[in-house]
Amino acid sequence: AQSVTQLGSHVSVSEGALVLLRCNYSSSVPPYLFWYVQYPNQGLQLLLKYTSAATLVKGINGFEAEFKKSETSFHLTKPSAHMSDAAEYFCAVSGENKLVFGAGTILRVKS
Amino acid sequence: SQTIHQWPATLVQPVGSPLSLECTVEGTSNPNLYWYRQAAGRGLQLLFYSVGIGQISSEVPQNLSASRPQDRQFILSSKKLLLSDSGFYLCAWRGDSNQPQHFGDGTRLSIL
Numbered sequence: 001a002q003s004v005t006q007l008g009s010h011v012s013v014s015e016g017a018l019v020l021l022r023c024n025y026s027s028s029v030p031p032y033l034f035w036y037v038q039y040p041n042q043g044l045q046l047l048l049k050y051t052s053a054a055t056l057v058k059g060i061n062g063f064e065a066e067f068k069k070s071e072t073s074f075h076l077t078k079p080s081a082h083m084s085d086a087a088e089y090f091c092a093v094s095g096e097n098k099l100v101f102g103a104g105t106i107l108r109v110k111s
Numbered sequence: 112s113q114t115i116h117q118w119p120a121t122l123v124q125p126v127g128s129p130l131s132l133e134c135t136v137e138g139t140s141n142p143n144l145y146w147y148r149q150a151a152g153r154g155l156q157l158l159f160y161s162v163g164i165g166q167i168s169s170e171v172p173q174n175l176s177a178s179r180p181q182d183r184q185f186i187l188s189s190k191k192l193l194l195s196d197s198g199f200y201l202c203a204w205r206g207d208s209n210q211p212q213h214f215g216d217g218t219r220l221s222i223l
Binding site: 032034036041042043044045046048051073090092094098099101103104 | 117143145154155157159162166197201203205208209211212213214215216217219
C-alpha cells in the first residue's frame with residue numbers, strides 16, 4: 001500500500017529565505033507524486049506533479065520538487081519565500097483509484 | 112476545459128437536521144469523484160469515492176452517505192447531523208489513473 005510522510009507539521013521561514021518542505025513516500029509500484037497548496041477556506045490547488053519523466057519537476061509560483069528514488073523522497077523547494085506563500089502544503093502519492101495524502105505542512109513566512 | 116462546482120460555500124445546520132451537499136463536474140466524462148473532510152487539526156480525510164454511476168466506496172464508517180445519480184454528479188448526505196460532522200468538505204475529481212485530483216472550493220459546515 002502507498003503512504004506519505006511529511007516531516008514537520010509547521011515550518012517557519014523569513015521572507016526571501018529558502019523554502020524546503022519534506023515529503024517521503026512508500027509505494028509498491030513506481031510512484032506518481034503530487035504537491036498541493038491550500039489557502040484558508042479554499043480547495044487544494046495542484047502545484048506540481050511527478051509522473052516518471054524528469055526527476056526535477058517545476059511547478060507554479062516558483063516551486064519545484066526533486067524525485068529521489070534512492071531516498072524515497074519528493075521534497076518541495078522554492079529559492080525565495082514570499083509572504084503570499086503562507087499556506088498549507090500537502091504531498092500525495094497515487095494509490096488504487098485514489099490519492100494518498102500526507103498530513104500537511106503549514107508554512108509560515110515572517111517579514 | 113474541466114470545471115468543478117461545489118455548493119453551498121457555507122452552511123449552518125442544527126444538530127439532528129439532514130444534509131445534502133452537491134458537486135458537479137463539467138468538461139469531462141466518467142471521472143473518478145471524491146468527498147473529503149477537513150476537521151480542525153485532523154488533516155485531509157477521504158470519506159467516499161466513486162469510479163462510476165452508482166458505484167460508491169466508503170473509506171470511513173460514519174454518519175454520512177454518498178450517491179452518484181449521474182456521471183458527473185456526486186452528492187454527500189446525512190439523515191441526522193452530529194456535532195462531529197462539522198468541518199470543511201471538499202469534492203474532487205480525477206480523470207485517468209495516476210493523474211492529479213482537482214478540487215472544488217469547499218463547503219464550510221457548522222453544526223449548532
